[in-house]
Amino acid sequence: MKYVIGNWKSNGRWEENARLLTRVRELPRPGVEVGVCVPFPYLAQAREALVGSAARFGAQNVSPFGAGAYTGEVHAEMLREFGCHYAIVGHSERRQYFGESDAVIADKIGRLVAVGITPIWCIGETLAERQAGKWQEVLARQVREVVERAGVDSVGHCLLAYEPVWAIGTGINAEPEDVEAAHAWVRSLLREVGVREHVPILYGGSVKSGNAHALFSVPGCDGGLIGGASLSADEFAAIAAAA
Ligand code: PGA
Numbered sequence: 064m065k066y067v068i069g070n071w072k073s074n075g076r077w078e079e080n081a082r083l084l085t086r087v088r089e090l091p092r093p094g095v096e097v098g099v100c101v102p103f104p105y106l107a108q109a110r111e112a113l114v115g116s117a118a119r120f121g122a123q124n125v126s127p128f129g130a131g132a133y134t135g136e137v138h139a140e141m142l143r144e145f146g147c148h149y150a151i152v153g154h155s156e157r158r159q160y161f162g163e164s165d166a167v168i169a170d171k172i173g174r175l176v177a178v179g180i181t182p183i184w185c186i187g188e189t190l191a192e193r194q195a196g197k198w199q200e201v202l203a204r205q206v207r208e209v210v211e212r213a214g215v216d217s218v219g220h221c222l223l224a225y226e227p228v229w230a231i232g233t234g235i236n237a238e239p240e241d242v243e244a245a246h247a248w249v250r251s252l253l254r255e256v257g258v259r260e261h262v263p264i265l266y267g268g269s270v271k272s273g274n275a276h277a278l279f280s281v282p283g284c285d286g287g288l289i290g291g292a293s294l295s296a297d298e299f300a301a302i303a304a305a306a
Contacts, residue, residue: 065306066286069293084112086296091117121149127170139174169212190229219260230268246283272301
């Protein structure tokens with residue numbers, strides 16, 4: 064199975080969404096799961112537009128808490144009630160701008176798995192960390208801290224996304240050799256901590272129609288998390304076709 068999942072980030076307008084979602088409906092194929100993670104206000108629109116299609120939808124965040132006095136938060140049970148299939152956790156933009164720690168990420172994963180939503184758990188090193196030769200250390204820390212707190216069973220229900228921070232939104236994708244090495248490393252970390260399920264590992268960071276085939280052909284790459292290119296129906300369709 065290959066996964067092609069769009070991350071709209073904080074983008075979208077009602078009419079453009081409607082056009083895009085009409086195309087997304089048609090993209091799933093046998094062996095290719097397609098989904099979109101949309102801003103909260105558009106979840107209802109996505110659900111309605113994708114009803115009867117195999118395409119899935121989800122959120123881009125979730126509260127680490129349950130119901131209660133947490134102003135501004137949306138908790139996992141609400142997402143489940145809405146029919147969300149996924150929620151993204153640990154995206155580098157949330158780590159960078161909202162101080163999301165591995166402990167918070169672990170708690171979010173636990174909340175999602177408890178209600179049957181698939182977490183799309185993002186990990187990845189910064190450019191400085193890669194240049195310092197520390198990417199393996201960084202990925203190991205990100206994986207181990209979450210597994211320690213959330214437990215191997217929760218982690219076994221995730222889709223993992225390896226997203227090198229320097230490749231996100233920059234137009235500079237990681238080279239296939241780097242993706243292969245990183246995915247193999249993450250796979251070995253998951254084995255080492257005792258995750259027995261096959262956790263799909265997606266690649267994210269400047270995936271577009273022109274590089275999707277090469278990236279998705281990398282051994283150990285189970286698909287992609289697509290940011291900017293998921294906002295264009297033609298690009299996203301071409302990426303899904305490459306899968
Ligand atoms: P990008 O974003 O495809 O625009 O680089 C990927 C992501 O942030 O998930």
